[in-house]
Amino acid sequence: xxxxxxxxxxxxxxxxxxxxxxxxxxxxxxxxxxxxxxxxxxxxxxxxxxxxxxxxxxxxxxxxxxxxxxxxxxxxxxxxxxxxxxxxxxxxxxxxxxxxxxxxxxxxxxxxxxxxxxxxxxxxxxxxxxxxxxxxxxxxxxxxxxxxxxxxxxxxxxxxxxxxxxxxxxxxxxxxxxxxxxxxxxxxxxxxxxxxxxxxxxxxxxxxxxxxxxxxxxxxxxxx
Ligand code: DC
Numbered sequence: 001x002x003x004x005x006x007x008x009x010x011x012x013x014x015x016x017x018x019x020x021x022x023x024x025x026x027x028x029x030x031x032x033x034x035x036x037x038x039x040x041x042x043x044x045x046x047x048x049x050x051x052x053x054x055x056x057x058x059x060x061x062x063x064x065x066x067x068x069x070x071x072x073x074x075x076x077x078x079x080x081x082x083x084x085x086x087x088x089x090x091x092x093x094x095x096x097x098x099x100x101x102x103x104x105x106x107x108x109x110x111x112x113x114x115x116x117x118x119x120x121x122x123x124x125x126x127x128x129x130x131x132x133x134x135x136x137x138x139x140x141x142x143x144x145x146x147x148x149x150x151x152x153x154x155x156x157x158x159x160x161x162x163x164x165x166x167x168x169x170x171x172x173x174x175x176x177x178x179x180x181x182x183x184x185x186x187x188x189x190x191x192x193x194x195x196x197x198x199x200x201x202x203x204x205x206x207x208x209x210x211x212x213x214x215x216x217x218x219x220x221x222x223x224x
Pocket of ligand 1: 013035036037039040097100101102104105129130131132133181185
């Protein structure tokens, strides 16, 4: 029996991981897991409950027990739920992203979220995006991709995304926040943001979203 196909796609914030994974999942018939959303859910929950960013025990407890799940909505899109609330929008807030980067540096939090990621969609072909999917979560993934882009381009994309949503955006501030988050994610002791030795690096700086999806679809097809 052929085992399931696991595609691990890691990279920094704003490289286009979500867009690429959604496109690849739809075209190749894979289930998509946005692992960053799980760290963001821990962050959101901790902010809402007034848990300090260095209270390791309380943060790990949230990671172990939070009622987090993905559910399909009526339009066939996956939404993130915490208990009886659709938190998909709240998870994207800037302060939640910063807090997620902080809590994700804590080993007990990472350990608590590992099984959820490994067990997700058991038996089904999957694509997962994050920071350590190819290095820690699925070191034996069939295909590992490290998706990246220049800091300038990633910050510009974020500004465009916020403008499209009608939200204010300050490029300098966003660029600084991203650089800070990159440095924290890459410099942490546990599961730092790093391409796996056998990862294929795809730089999307000068690619359109469609070109980025096409290039990864091609890599997936070569593996099948
Ligand atoms: O991909 P994202 O921006 O939604 O991730 C939010 C934060 O979560 C990111 O700063 C680092 C952390 N993260 C992680 O440590 N490991 C993952 N597999 C995914 C995200």
